Amino acid sequence: xxxxxxxxxxxxxxxxxxxxxxxxxxxxxxxxxxxxxxxxxxxxxxxxxxxxxxxxxxxxxxxxxxxxxxxxxxxxxxxxxxxxxxxxxxxxxxxxxxxxxxxxxxxxxxxxxxxxxxxxxxxxxxxxxxxxxxxxxxxxxxxxxxxxxxxxxxxxxxxxxxxxxxxxxxxxxxxxxxxxxxxxxxxxxxxxxxxxxxxxxxxxxxxxxxxxxxxxxxxxxxxxxxxxxxxxxxxxxxxxxxxxxxxxxxxxxxxxxxxxxxxxxxxxxxxxxxxxxxxxxxxxxxxxxxxxxxxxxxxxxxxxxxxxxxxxxxxxxxxxxxxxxxxxxxxxxxxxxxxxxxxxxxxxxxxxxxxxxxxxxxxxxxxxxxxxxxxxxxxxxxxxxxxxxxxxxxxxxxxxxxxxxxxxxxxxxxxxxxxxxxxxxxxxxxxxxxxxxxxxxxxxxxxxxxxxxxxxxxxxxxxxxxxxxxxxxxxxxxxxxxxxxxxxxxxxxxx
Ligand SMILES: [Zn+2]
Numbered sequence: 126x127x128x129x130x131x132x133x134x135x136x137x138x139x140x141x142x143x144x145x146x147x148x149x150x151x152x153x154x155x156x157x158x159x160x161x162x163x164x165x166x167x168x169x170x171x172x173x174x175x176x177x178x179x180x181x182x183x184x185x186x187x188x189x190x191x192x193x194x195x196x197x198x199x200x201x202x203x204x205x206x207x208x209x210x211x212x213x214x215x216x217x218x219x220x221x222x223x224x225x226x227x228x229x230x231x232x233x234x235x236x237x238x239x240x241x242x243x244x245x246x247x248x249x250x251x252x253x254x255x256x257x258x259x260x261x262x263x264x265x266x267x268x269x270x271x272x273x274x275x276x277x278x279x280x281x282x283x284x285x286x287x288x289x290x291x292x293x294x295x296x297x298x299x300x301x302x303x304x305x306x307x308x309x310x311x312x313x314x315x316x317x318x319x320x321x322x323x324x325x326x327x328x329x330x331x332x333x334x335x336x337x338x339x340x341x342x343x344x345x346x347x348x349x350x351x352x353x354x355x356x357x358x359x360x361x362x363x364x365x366x367x368x369x370x371x372x373x374x375x376x377x378x379x380x381x382x383x384x385x386x387x388x389x390x391x392x393x394x395x396x397x398x399x400x401x402x403x404x405x406x407x408x409x410x411x412x413x414x415x416x417x418x419x420x421x422x423x424x425x426x427x428x429x430x431x432x433x434x435x436x437x438x439x440x441x442x443x444x445x446x447x448x449x450x451x452x453x454x455x456x457x458x459x460x461x462x463x464x465x466x467x468x469x470x471x472x473x474x475x476x477x478x479x480x481x482x483x484x485x486x487x488x489x490x491x492x493x494x495x496x497x498x499x500x501x502x503x504x505x506x507x508x509x510x511x512x513x514x515x516x517x518x519x520x521x522x523x524x525x526x527x528x529x530x531x532x533x534x535x536x537x538x539x540x541x542x543x544x545x546x547x548x549x550x551x552x553x554x555x556x557x558x559x560x561x562x563x564x565x566x567x568x569x570x571x572x573x574x575x576x577x578x579x580x581x582x583x584x585x586x587x588x589x590x591x592x593x594x595x596x597x598x599x600x601x602x603x604x605x606x607x608x609x610x611x612x613x614x615x616x617x618x619x620x
Contacts, residue, residue, distance in 0.1 A: 137179040140165050141172075146393070147425050149340055150202035153180045155191035162186035167197035181205075184263045184271040192311050193278060200275035201338040201394075204228075204421040218538075220260030222246055223253055227265060229534070231272035231296050231408060239265050245535050273297065274310055276408050281319045283335045286404055288315045294407040331401045332484075335411060339420040341393040342439030347614060348418065349388075351443050354463050355454070357470040359478065359490040366390070371481050373491035376447035377413045378406035381491055383483040384446075386414060395420065400483075416566050417444040427568075427604045434585070434601075434611040442606050448533050448564035449526055450492040452546075455556045455563075456518045457511065472509040477501065499523035518551025525549055539567045562606045571598055571605040581612035 132140070132152065140148045148165045155162040155178040162180065163169065180186040183199045193199045226242045242265075243253040257265050277295035280286055286294065292303035292315075307315050345366065353363040361370035369385040372378070382400035389396060397414050415421055419441035428438050445451040453473070458466035477493035498506070498519055506516035522529070525545070532542040539561040546557035555572045562570030572578070574591055582588040588597055601608040 132179070134174075134177070134179060138174050138177060141177065144168075146341060147423075149338070150421070151181065151205040151423075153183060153186045153199060153202075154178070155180060155186050155189060160190070160192055161194050162191035162199060163194040164197040164199055164202050167194055169194070169196055180262075182261060182263070182268075182271075183275060184261065184268045187271045187274075187310060188263045188267045193275065198279070198282070200279040201336065203339050204415070205423070216256040217260055219246055219248060219253065220256045222535075223257055223265065224261060224268060226535075227269045228272060228412065231269055231276060269296075270306065270310075274307060276411070277303065277307065277315065278311070278318065279335065279411075280407055281315055284333050284404075284407070285331075286333065286407070288319065290404060291315065294405050296408065332398045333401060333404050333407060334396065334398045335407070336389075337395045337397060337411065337415060337420055339393050339395065339418075340422070340424060342424055342437075343388075343393065343441060344437045344439040345388045347437065347610075348441055348443060351610075355467060357454075357467060357474055357492070359471070359474055359488065360450075360492050362485065362487045369483075369485055369488055370446065371483060371488050371491045372400075372403070372446060373450075373479065373494055375494060376449065376492075377409055378403050380406075381479065381481055383481065383485075383488060384410065384414070386418065413446055417446050419444060419566070427607050430604050431601055431608055431611060434608060435615050436611045440607060440610060440614075442566060442568065442610065443563065444566050445563050447492055448530065448560070449495050449522075451564045452522050452529070452556075452560055453492075453498070453519050455559050456515050456522065456551065459515065459553075459556065469509065469511055473506070473511070476505075476509060495523040495526035497523075499526070514551055518549065521549045521551060533564060539565055539570070562609070567606060569603040569605050571595075571609060575609065577616055578609055578612045581615045585612075585615065 137152060137154070140152055141154050144166050146166050150164070152165050153162050154165065154172070156172040156176050157178060158172070158176045162183070178189065180189070183193065186199075223242055223246060226245065239253065240250045243250040246253065254265060257268070261268055273296045277291050277297070280291045280294060281288070289300050292300050297303035297306070304314060311318070349363055349366070349368070352361070352368055356363055361368070366388040367385060370383065372382045372384060374381040380402050382403040384397065384399035384403070387396045395414070395418060397411070399410055403410055422441055424439040428440075454466060454470050457469045461469070473493060474490050477497050478490035480489060481491050483489065501520065503513065503516050503520060506519060507513050511519070529542070529545060532545055542565060543554070543557040543561055546552045546560060547554060555574060558570050558572040561567040562572065579591060579594055582594050582597065586597060588594050598605055598608060
């Protein structure tokens, strides 16, 4: 639901006056007297109502010739993910998928054409342009350009990357074009913007640091507990409000690296720090972290829909930084405890994971790559204590990975992914749905026949059959994945 289409100007003005953070990323206000557009949370003086124009996205504000505010920084606003595929009509779904494909392009610098995007989504280029304009109020090109410029603005503000690298990292393949586009939209050169930024004191390394905003509340305790319980030694470590991990080559970026996130205690912000080698792919890293930590969720919508379930407000769906790792770990987790799965993953990493240099002595290896596991004889995996059928399933996933990765990348509905995964021997519906939930971030995933879900539903609602559970769970659509997490957590608290 792009709720902004239904907010009239009076209501939108109230949001601005109240500095209502729930609307952050879903409403932007352009001020005609200054030519600047802001987030609702901006602390500058509230503009007069007659000077306000309201937009649902930065791209619309920029298409109307407004420039982003330097104080509230629209580029930090979380995206508006308060929609779910299952409740949208077909054109809206398509327009959203196209926007996601363009987001991915802005992040990667790949110059895929809209024709390719349309081809992937199975519609004509012309049809896609039309529904895109209807849903987003701008052309796909305007949308993409805004995304790139805002990413550039963020990198210029938050990092010390040279301007030429910023240009590349934000998807411009020539510095001249980047400068021209930047000046054209923001009426100042990239180097002048850089000059106006006050940097935090230099840290002792050249890591790229960046901050990402989310909509409060955020149940950080549940997220950190979830990640702690599953952290594979040498690959991932959680300490206080920080999570650090290695990134194997091919997981997010073509090169291997490392990253660390830290939840700020004084603002709804996550600080991200990553290896300088990943700088050219900064946009991809940012997009991956947003999905990993579910930073674009709209907690008030989700919490309201799940009011019948226990748990703190602001629960997020933990995603992943490496879908292949997630797939392998899902197989290792079949019919064993979380701790048991972690032990098996640890052995796999010790045997097959590439060593990597990071700033920490507890993150020393990358998760094994699909290429390595695809060419490993089954005996060598089985001898780690992984039962043979699961070792075979891991090899089968590794062999099919290119195809699975393509399905993950198209932002299509989850069904084709689930179908493809279930065609792999050793992958059942539970594992496939679990992957759709964690790797695709499908908010309505409901892994079938989950023992823990059934147990929790029995305790909470007296439901004693899978069929009863399925029927009851329908009331939680389209947020069943969040319901699953709440159900799992309810068992933990009971211990
Ligand atoms: Zn502002």
